[in-house]
Amino acid sequence: MPRGVAIPELRQQLFAAAERVILRDGPAKLSGRAVTTEAGVAAGLLYAHFTDLDDFLAAYAVDRTFIIGATAGALPDRAGTGDPAANLTDTLLAIPREALAALARLMVLKPELAARVRDVLGDHATALDAIEQAATAYLEAERRLGRITETVDPPAVALAIDGLLHHLVLTAEDIDPRLRRAITALVGTTANERSGDNG
Template sequence: MPTGVALRDARQQLFDAAERILLRDGPNALTSRAVTTEAGCAKGVLHRHFDDFDTFLAELVEDRIARVEAQEAALCASAGTGTVTGNLAEALTTVFESVAVAIVALITSRDELRAKLRATRPTGVPLASEATAMIASYLAAERDLGRIAADADIDTLAPMLVGAGHLVFADRTGPRPDAEAVRKVVTTTIAGVARDR
């Protein structure tokens, strides 16, 4: 007799289940059994779609990186509109209110996962590196429009913003930071270079 429920898009449902576990219980709670239980399916479903659990996790990370890369286009398109601070605060909130903080913790805690990711992403911390690239692209677009100083060191500002954003959102068990806390981090970081805050 079959167990669980039929999965229309098994891979996505497994990814979504893993994300819920990461957000609710953290990276230490993430096991193949926990994922399939959360998804409401038999354990064999995960192994039918992925070679092993670390392959599943690597593809989960890649899926979430793709979301950040898609967000980059929208953020860069917002250059010249709203305020630089508002756009950056919203981008950082979108990245870090999602599963990004838990994914970074997952990557740093699993050697096999890091090894799999290094095959295609040899430097930096996956997801954090893509968020940094997104912020750098946006800052460059704003610099081209004159809303960021021409001599702004974007290669330093982008990781500063991502690192500070990560720290603001890092306490998974505490209350979510309010919008003003995120704006304050952004305002302070870009104070010397922003022409339109």
């Protein structure tokens, strides 16, 4: 690319390139050169916008955490509508899979990024926390509405669902049916459905 030509959405282009490197080669292979080569831009361009690689990775982690948190954060608003297990599954499947898988791998290699994400987005703002908290709030709301049984422990089930999602994102190709089956088993059918069946 010629010098002096602005690149629209450069940050997102670099973030997407970093994501591809993480998913293809692993986070240990990340370097400024690997990212810019993958993005097809000049080698020094990353450092023209970020202090160093850690600064870039922190910005990437904040960006992807925000996206993941915003998607998961819509879940509590679905309380009282539709099927609880389907609401959980559909919301979790709407989270960008590549972003979640890449961020999880990066955080394992660089756990110190979690503190930098919290500095920007606040406490409990890592992607892991955001999903677990949204699921907990949703399940608590559904339990108050009587749409899931009192035996469901929202924090425990939310933690299990969060772990399940990350396991499937990191290991499975087709996660939809497995995630749906597991969440249905964890949450069960709605209390109203059971009452109707018994009536």
